Amino acid sequence: MPDHGRDIRFGYFLVPNAADPLLATAKRVEDVGLDYVAVQDHPYQRRFVDTWTLLSMIAAVTTRVGVFPDVACLPLRPPAVLAKAAASLDVLSGGRVELGLGAGAFWDPIEAYGGPRRTPGEALGALGEAVEVIRKVWSGERNMRFEGRHYRLHGAHSGPVPAHPIGIWLGAYGPRALALTARKADGWLPSFRGDFQELADMIARLDDAALAAGRRPGDVRRVLNVGGTITGGDSEGPFHGPPSQWVDELTTLVREHGFDTFVASGDQPDLLDRFAAEVAPAVRTQVAAER
Secondary structure, X not given: OOOOOOOOEEEEEEXXXXXXXXXXXXXXXXXXXXOEEEEOOOOOOOOEOOHHHHHHHHHHHOOOXXXXXXOEEHHHOOXXXXXXXXXXXXXXXXXXXXXXXXXXXXXXXXXXXXXXXXXXXXXXXXXXXXXXXXXXXXXXXXXXXXXXXXOEEEEEOOOOOOOOOOOEEEOOOOHHHXXXXXXXXXXXXXXXXXXXXXXXXXXXXXXXXXXHOOOOHHHOEEEEEEEXXXXXXXXXXXXXXXXXXXXXXXXXXXXHHOOOEXXXXXXXXXXXXXXXXXXXXXXXXXXXXXX
């Protein structure tokens, strides 16, 4: 059975729009019992506050909920400094940080902000190097050295060491990116794009690559961004329907595809409250009953 037996967790995807009540929403995520606040990272969006600043503020006004970038824009965040930021926030928050990481997209605004314009191959290569650099910076070692095509460490000293083992979760889709995730990452963090078969095909590639790399498929945690609407009527497609539909779809993703964490998003004003009250507990109950 592809279910890897992990505890099932739930989060809410926060768009960092400066005009929105961001901290109040984050506190609400904790109050309603969800496990994570995830924040998208597009530094070039003029209406957005900075993701890492927001994550720090969220950690400061909450006590339990975990936080992570979903996903950090690597071309605009040098990995050694990104690792330092994540470790620092993990220490200050008491071990509540994970690291979602992406190779980059939207190259015009990235370049406009002074970042590099990379080909797909270059972006993937930089992502693989970044994972190695980040882990070195978290190691507590001194005189660290790394010589890559995109990133280097020349006698750097690491620290602080994170308060807990921070997971590196890669937002990956293509075959080579999935293979990299299977070899090097702690988790996989895609977004559901409307097609369960597409998701199943990517999972098969991920699992095959993990086995080829000498890892078990269950070694790679699966975290899914799920956008949709919770309605009171008939289904209008995947994750656009009543709570019972969401429960069945999420339970299937746990039991048949090995996902353990789901991050909800959408424009529906009451999505957060309904997801927390009507979906998350029922998924936990149904999964427990099937296990």
